[in-house]
Amino acid sequence: MATSIFRSLLLLFFLSCVTSSDQGNTYLISSRIVSRATAEKQSHFRFYFHDIVSGPNPTSITLAEAPGTNTSATLFGLVVMIDDLLTTGPENNSRSVGRAQGFYASAEIEKMGLLMAMNFVFTDGKYNGSTIAILGHNEFLSPVREMPIVRGSGLFRFARGYVQARTHWMDQNTHDAIVGIMFL
Numbered sequence: 001m002a003t004s005i006f007r008s009l010l011l012l013f014f015l016s017c018v019t020s021s022d023q024g025n026t027y028l029i030s031s032r033i034v035s036r037a038t039a040e041k042q043s044h045f046r047f048y049f050h051d052i053v054s055g056p057n058p059t060s061i062t063l064a065e066a067p068g069t070n071t072s073a074t075l076f077g078l079v080v081m082i083d084d085l086l087t088t089g090p091e092n093n094s095r096s097v098g099r100a101q102g103f104y105a106s107a108e109i110e111k112m113g114l115l116m117a118m119n120f121v122f123t124d125g126k127y128n129g130s131t132i133a134i135l136g137h138n139e140f141l142s143p144v145r146e147m148p149i150v151r152g153s154g155l156f157r158f159a160r161g162y163v164q165a166r167t168h169w170m171d172q173n174t175h176d177a178i179v180g181i182m183f184l
């Protein structure tokens, strides 16, 4: 009796180790070969980028603004340049796998809406040096935003599909944010 409880506890411990290390380190959600002839694969990934506006080392800086940007409710005309840390998990000390670089601009007068132009530049394992570009419309106050994948380079040379972005955390005062992004 005691032994079997011990065994199940051990199994539970083992399973939770497996689960937590998966959550900590795995960004590949799934992968399958679509065509052997063209060596085409379909893979889904999940990452988090850390958009840090505040503090001594911001990774998100204002590039330009129009004379009316400050008085616009939607900060219309603001252009921000980013070089954000890209990690496997939402914690800022989770494994770094690259950078999310590019810019976003407030492109809507009536509501909060951004034009996003971003390169995901990977540095991890076999993806080191490969990139994926996205370009799209981001209503960042909505829970889920969809944006198109333009193309990629390296292992992602013919990449296509879309991403779903979800704000994981945002500081209302500094506007520092951690955003989850799934490549689908």
Ligand SMILES: *[C@@H]1O[C@H](CO)[C@@H](O)[C@H](O)[C@H]1NC(C)=O
Residues within 6 Å of the ligand: 065, 066, 067, 070
């Ligand atoms: C907008 O406001 C910020 C912060 O108050 C200030 O630093 C910036 O100079 C202002 N920009 C313009 C174009 O008025």
Ligand SMILES: *[C@@H]1O[C@H](CO)[C@@H](O)[C@H](O)[C@H]1NC(C)=O
Residues within 6 Å of the ligand: 092, 093
């Ligand atoms: C990481 O997050 C913790 C908790 O939110 C914070 O105290 C710390 O300053 C952050 N570190 C960096 C390098 O941003």
Ligand SMILES: *[C@@H]1O[C@H](CO)[C@@H](O)[C@H](O)[C@H]1NC(C)=O
Residues within 6 Å of the ligand: 123, 124, 125, 128, 129
């Ligand atoms: C990625 O590739 C660069 C250039 O080849 C190399 O210097 C770097 O060490 C690699 N990084 C990792 C994490 O493998």
